Amino acid sequence: MIRDITLGQYYDADSVIHRLDPRVKIVAAFVYLVMIFFVRDFIGYLFVGAVLAAVIIASGVPLRFIARGMRPIMFILLFTFLINIFMYRGAVLVRLGPLSITDNGLKQAVFIALRLVLLIFGTSLLTYTTKPMALTDGIESLLRPLRRIGVPAHEIAMMMSIALRFIPTLLEETDKIMKAQQARGADFESGNLFQRAKSLIPLLIPLFVNAFRIAMDLAMAMEARCYRGGEGRTRLHPMKYRRSDAAAYVLLILFAVLVIVQSRGLLPIPMLWEV
Amino acid sequence: MRIEVRNISFSYNPGQPDEAKILDGISFAVESGTFTGIIGHTGSGKTTLVQQLNGLLKPSSGTILAGDADITSGKVPMADIRRKIGLVFQYPEYQLFEETVAEDIAFGPRNTGMPEEEIEARTREAMKLVGLEYEQFAGRSPFELSGGQKRRAAIAGVLAMKPEVLIMDEPAAGLDPGAHTAILEMIENIRKETGCSIILVSHNMDDIGRYCDQVLVLDHGRLVLSGTPDEVFGRAGELASYGLGLPSGRALIRRMQALGAAIPEEGILTEEQAADAIEAWWKEKR
Amino acid sequence: MKTFISIEGLVYDYPARTPEDQPVRAIDGLDLHIREGSFTAVLGMNGSGKSTLAKCLNGLYVAGDGRVLVDGMDTADDANVWKIRSTVGMVFQNPDNQMVSSIVEDDVAFGPENLGVPSEKIRERIDAAMKAAGIFEQRHRKVHLLSGGQKQRTAIAGVLAMQPRCVVFDESTAMLDPQGRAGVMEIIEDLRRTGITTILITHNMEEAVRADRVIVMKEGRIILEGPPAVVFADRRQIEAAGLALPASLTVRDELIKRGIPVPDYILEMDALAEWLVRTAEAGEPDDED
Structure with missing residues (x-):
């Protein structure tokens, strides 16, 4: 899947x-x-x-x-x-x-x-x-004129690129948690709409907790690699x-x-x- | 409960041009009450294999018998299979979700719809097996526990189903040495107390050598070696070609052999056994 | 060799989560000096404060009391923070959670980009870093399709591309399989040969034995330190710290119990095997060395 x-x-x-x-x-x-x-x-x-x-x-x-x-x-x-x-x-x-x-x-x-x-x-x-990085760079560059009216161009671009990067990671995580709860008899497939929504709790809570954990780890790793926003950043692939x-x-x-x-x-x- | 796996294969996108064969013609049996180890380097198919055993994944071909029931036939209710064959995933603490430890452990039994008294009895029993004091931990939030305690609580959540077979995927991963030993001892103790059989997936050859009755070696989705630990670890060259090593004690004896010492390696799986063999050899030598 | 990192009276508290809670003391008055070019292993059970210590080394956490100097720069001084972080690189435990970019080489370039390195120079730096970390062949691949070991190599390359003088490995081998671990250990040995200071936080005793110096932490303090031979000789303290002996030393102890006088300086399995065979052949163990 x-x-x-x-x-x-x-x-x-x-x-x-x-x-x-x-x-x-x-x-x-x-x-x-x-x-x-x-x-x-x-x-x-x-x-x-x-x-x-x-x-x-x-x-x-x-x-x-x-x-x-x-x-x-x-x-x-x-x-x-x-x-x-x-x-x-x-x-x-x-x-x-x-x-x-x-x-x-x-x-x-x-x-x-x-x-x-x-x-x-x-x-x-x-x-x-x-490539996600190029996509972000592009969005950032196109949004730059809007910075004057307070649009956080770099931050938006960075958030998008991180979201793209973590889609596969979070999907894997979802799959893992789902299987683990199924192994304890959780049933995600049957019942009416209300029951089904309720049955998602054992999936969603760990998923949120893990997503926060990932976010904390990532923020730490980014800071350790001298990330400080868009100011003064250069690019591996400069746009021309x-x-x-x-x-x-x-x-x-x-x-x-x-x-x-x-x-x-x-x-x-x-x-x-x-x- | 005995488990018998007969010639199972598993692929993603079977029949498609991008078919990815993960398991290929695997057969083995796990006798009731025994301790089986599964080893193989990352990507060899270990995790996929154990997910077949409790029906989370269905083999593309082949059959799996749990006791007398063919769980691949589609006629056995999945809930029964998952109750009897418990699976503890890697880093199981990441699935905790309830407000209290006791509620989280009760999640499995509650899914089977048993009466409340039975659920509570099972929760208490499971917590006792993993060494979490009921009075102290039952009402606490699982998210407040230490790493080792979270792991125990998560394992208890599977034990509360009273499985007849308990599968554990790297149960000691990421723990410090003290907690590592404690978890492995706990698993062995669970086997003795409840009589369930254990299937342990591990990279740690010392653990495999110390606890297992039977070892299965996977490589690229195939079962390439199986037997008692002594038989499997007797094929050091073959294991090395699959990227696998030996228990430390056995490795030491092999090293001494390579240096010309006439010392037998048969039966050596732990550090103590290695020391005994070296002592005998030393006395003879001098 | 000169002192590269010097820590004096370091105290670090995690802030209280709720107003009723007390702050949690993670580091409780710690002194430590690390020499340039050395390889230090830090051991201790979960919650002993070793990961917190790691994060104090490059200013991710700032000392509540006492001070941390990196090459003479105080980590508490905001003016130094970026210089310190590029000087002391850090590789974390979870290989997935430290990748910013989806493609290997883009991720490796993240550090130099943040430092404002000119584009042509970034290319040179990341190529060198990816070669040193053994991930150059995979540079165009997506990170989520790599193995754990390859992901960790990518993370290491990302740190090396900042051209640090010190690399801290914060349990970077914990989530890897034996091959992945061995790969990271090889890189550490390579870094050491090029004069880079390395600090390895680990639960794996076999890895710790290979360091110049081992530090054992418990409850936010250093309870034991010295060369591996000295540290692992103190069985009582090792056990008290929730650790175990490396397998080689477990066997050595067992042998000594059985009357085979294996000397203290034998730490690794290979050395033990050699000593045993050589001494048995010679017939006079007590006169060895």
Whole structure:
């Protein structure tokens, strides 16, 4: 189970995408995220999907690997799909007792599922192709202008990188505690919602206690290695924009413009299944 | 209760291109009331193997018999198996969660739904076995105890289930030498008092040599050697190839042999036995 | 050789957890001088104050009373704190909980980055440090996929990259398997050869025997100190401190009980085997050396 969790982890490869400046990738991920919400018809999704596919291919991260990261959120995906499919009025396609699936419902459900998949694939591609340290450096550098209005740029970035670092450690810990309590007859799987929530106490308390212990240890280790915040820190990999980064920004702008123009119906192609 | 493991294998992602074989065709038996040691370097599959024995993980193939019941058949209720085969994980103190020591120890019995009087009796008994005074410790928070006491409380939590087989994964890890010896003596004492069999996973060859009736050696998921400690530690060269050493006393005798001393190593597992053998050899020599 | 760390009358209290509680005294008036380039082992049962002592050596904890000088710098003086922490590096017990970064070389670079070392120089430093700690081949791997021993090597490299003159190992071998332990001990021997002062806090007597000097702590005080041969000769105090003898000395004691006069200077198994075989062949044990 633990081995399946690849979401939010780095995939080591040497591709065009991996070599891009982290700031470019963060900005791109952000713009991409916003653009997904601009899209209003199937052609738009097709276009965004094609661009994402091209980037995935260029990144050299195997699709199987990215898809595996989807597994933990499969449930949410299915849930939102099912909720949406019954929610909209329109021409009835199938009737299931009191519920009915309409053309609008189907369209909405498919689009929302698509949106979620594109969202997760796109944003996880950022962490797959960017080392956590570079990611933090990038976020910190992008947030730096906001420091003047009191945004703790360095601290936010450091917290994120530590969170990414400790995902596998905490998952392992969870697995261990769960098994240990199961060995004492704990049952995490049966009973109603209330019983199940209660049965999580033997898991959650040790997990919190251990997380605090880890945090104390880590804080001590960081101090021992002369950590004193962002002031005066240098970097093993200093960030420097190169020509490929500039090219990436140009492509990004082009992408955004195309999506916006298309979603407003300003292109000489008709909208398909617009919502 | 006798445990028999017949040709079990275990993989993560079986049948997939990234299949990872953790255990490969392992067979052995643990007789009732005996002390079995499992050794092997990190990643050899020891921890995975012991988790198969009480059903936390299911083997990909093969069968495990606990007494007469085939626990891999899916017909035996898991709760029964876990009650009869207790497993104490490494650093068990990290699973303590209740407000008091007594409540934490009672967690296992309470899960089986037995009456309150029985639960309390078991809690008292388990605390006695691990050497925690009931009056002194029952009402205290487990988080206030010292490291060694926490470990004892956690072990008591498994003992309260009255297991017929007690599996311990590195029970003395991280303890100081005094506490280390005390924990091992406690385990041996539990075996004598309750008649349960013990399976000890350890890196410490001195402990293995001193307490075990049977030793299993794992390497890359395979059972590569098994037998009495004397038989297993007689294969020093083979053990070295798996990254494993000998009990100190035996190692000393081997070292003396290498220097040309004609001194037999058979039967030497502890420091005292080594000293006896050296004494006999010394007297003969002089 | 000159004194590198000097501790005089050190007292350290852990603050009370609740207003009704008393502060807990962890170090209770401790004097200790450590020479540059020496290898010191610190022993004592859980709760004897040895880990607290370790944290006082680089200013993580500041003396409540008395003082700790590192190369002449007082750890209580805020102006010295970063200089002291880069001079006295520390490797902790739990290999997982001291890694900041997900990738080996990024983690090793954390210290030099904090010190403001220029980027090109960081690369040089971390490469040298990773080679010294035997983790260079793994430099691009994710830390959570390493073995315990490899994680601890990464932590050691992270400390060496700060180019310390002293490294404190705070029970750094406790959670490792025998191979991992042996690896850390080899690195300690290497550091010692390059003149770095090493302090090893451990429960493992076999490791302690290899030090120049052994310190035994109990209830926040040093109750025994000296070369291993002298310290382990005091059976009564060793037992009182909740410790055990190294296996070699247990056998030696057993042999002496059985009338075989093994001399005091024999500390390690190999030496014991050699002495026994040589003396038995010679036939005159009492005249040895």
